Amino acid sequence: MLVPEGTLLNSSDRSAGSLRPRTALAMGCEVHSSLIAEGALDPLQSVATVDISAHITDFAAVEPAQLAAVEVLFTHWGAPMLTEEALRRMPRLRAVVHAAGSIKHHVTESVWKRGIAVSSAAAANALPVAEFTLAAILFANKRVLDIARAYAHSREQPALLPYFTGYGNYHRTVGIVGASRIGRRVLELLRPLDLDVLLHDPYVDRDEARALGVELVDLDTLAGGSHVVSIHAPQLPETRHMFDKRRLALLRDGATLINTARGSLVDTDALTERLVSGRIHAVLDVTEPDVPPATSPLYSLPNVLLTPHIAGSLGNELGRMTHWAVDEVRRYARGLPFAYGVGPDELTRSA
Template sequence: MDASVREALFDAAALERLAAVADIDTALVVQDFTDPAAAGALADAEALLTGWGCPPLTAEALARMPRLRTVVHAAGSVKHHITAACWERGLTVASAAGANALPVAEYTVAAILFSGKRVLHSARVYREKRSWVSPIDVIGSGGNHQRTVGVVGASRIGRRVIELLRPYDLHVLLHDPYVDDEQAAEMGVRAVSLDALARSSDIVTIHAPELPETRHLFDRARLALLPDGATLINTSRGSLVDTAALTEELLTGRLNAVLDVTDPEVLPASSPLYDLPNVLLTPHVAGSLGNELGRMAHAALDELERYARGVPYADPVRAEDLTRSA
C-alpha cells in the first residue's frame, strides 16, 4: 500500500494487534514489488496485508513471493491489484469491503433526505437573499413524506441503504438483475425494471458495479425518463453515468444531482458541474475516511486473525463474484 495509507489506517492499537497475530515488520511498507529492499520479506511472505495503492499482483510479482497463500485487503474493491494470476495460483482473498460500505450508505441516505427536503435549493436562496425567506415557499412541493426512492443495485451498499431507509416514510424501488420479486419483497422493496425505476423515482441512487455492461447505464435516453425535479445520486463509479448527457440535463435545471464520483475523475476545471446550483459535487469522500479508516483496518485484522486460526474468512472474495461486483 502507499505509505500514507498505512499511516492513516493503522494507529498504535491496530499495529499492536497486527504484531500479535503475524510475524511482521510493521515499519515495512511495500509500494513496489521490484524494490530490492523488500525482496527478502516478499520471499518469506505467507500473507499480504494490502490497501490503497497496492501494485497489481501479476504473475511476475507473485514469482517473487513463492510462499504467498493469501491476501487480505484493508479496503473495498480488490480489482485494482488482484489479477487472474492470483486465482491461478490458488490464493485466498478477503477484504474489508463490508466495513467500507457503511459510510457510503450513510452518505447516500443523508443525500436522499437532503434532496427530498430541497436543502441545496433552500441554502442557495437563503444565501442570495440574506434575509427572511418563507420556508413554505422555498421548499415548495419538496419533502420526504412518501417520496419514491429508486435503488440501482442490491450490492452491499445498496442493501445497507435499503436497511437505513426503513424507518422513513418512503417508497423504495429496486433494480438488480440478480434479485427476483420474492427476494426484493424480503428486503421490503419492490423489484422493477431499470426504465420503470427511472420513470417512477423522485430520487435515484446508483450502487451497481463498474462492468462493461454497466457503462453509461444512465445514458441520455434513460436520464430523459427521470421526472422533472428528480435527483440522481452516484456514489458508485462515474462511468455508470454519461457525464455529457447528465451535464446537458443539469444545465437546463430539470434535474438535480449529488455526485461523489464522476467520469472523468477529476472533472476538468472548465466543467459547469462545479458551479451549478442544482449539483452537489464531492471529491470521492463517501467511503471510509478520517476515523472511519480504523473500522476498516480492524475488519481486515479480523480476517487475518481468522486465517491465523485456520478458519474460513468471514468475507471472502471469490473470482466468480468479481464479474458482478465492484
C-alpha cells in the same frame, strides 16, 4: 522493506490460536502514513509477525529473501499488482487480506490460479457510503441545499410554505439501482422511514425483493418514477453509461440523481447537459473522468453537489476497514475460513 525474523509455518500446520503468520504490508505511502498515525495497524502485531513501519509499493524493489517468507499480504489502496512475476517472489504466499474495498486493482488471475485465499473489507467500506447516501437522499427530498442558498441570498426568513410546497420526505419515491453490499445497506437504513422504495437489480427476483421490502421494477420504470435515484451498481462493460441521454431524459422534473458508485455508469456529458438546463439535480461523488475538467459546469451549478470521492471510508473510518482486515488475519492464523472471503466469480458483480 524489512520483514522481521520469526518462524514461518504453512497454513496446513496451524493449530487454533498458536501461530502468527509472517505478514507484509503492501499499500501506498499516504495511506500507510495515515494508518500509522491513527494507530490502526497496531492490533495487527498481536495476530501476525509483521513490521507495521514498513510497506511495499513495488515488489520488484524488495529483496527476494524478504518476500520469500511472506505468508500473508496485508494490502490497501495503492497496493502493487500481484502479477505472476510478483507471485514467483512469494512462493509461500497463502492469503491476501485487503483492508479496503475493491480488489480489482491489484488481484490478478494468477492469484486465483495459485489457490491463494483473498479477503476484502468491502463490507466495512459499504457502511460510510450508505450513510453518505442516506444523508444525500434526505437532503435532496427536503431541498436543503436550495433552501440554504435562498436563505444566504435573501438574508431573511424565506417563505417556506409557498416556495417549497411538494418537498419533503413523506412517501417520496426513492429508486435504488443495484442490491450490492452498499445498496442493501442503504435499503436497511431507509426501511424505518416513510419512503416508497423501488429497486432494479437483474440478480434479484420478486421474492427476494419482497423480503427486502421494496418493489422490483425495470430500470426505465425506476428512472421515471423516482424522486431520487441512487446508483449502487458495479463498473462492468454492460453497466457503462447505464444512465445515458435517453434514460436521463426519463427522470422526472426536479428529480435528484445520486452517484457514489463509479463515474462510468453515467454519461457525464449527457448528465451535464440536463443539469445545466436546471431540470434535475445531482449529488455526484464520482464522475468520468475522476476529476472533471476545470471548465466543467459541475463545479458551479447550484443544483449539483460535487464531492471528490469521499463517500467511502475517510479519516478514522479507514481504521474500521483495517480492524475488519486484522480480524481476517486472526481467523486465518486460527485455521478458520475468512468471514469476508472473495472469489473470482464475485468480481463479475462487484465494483
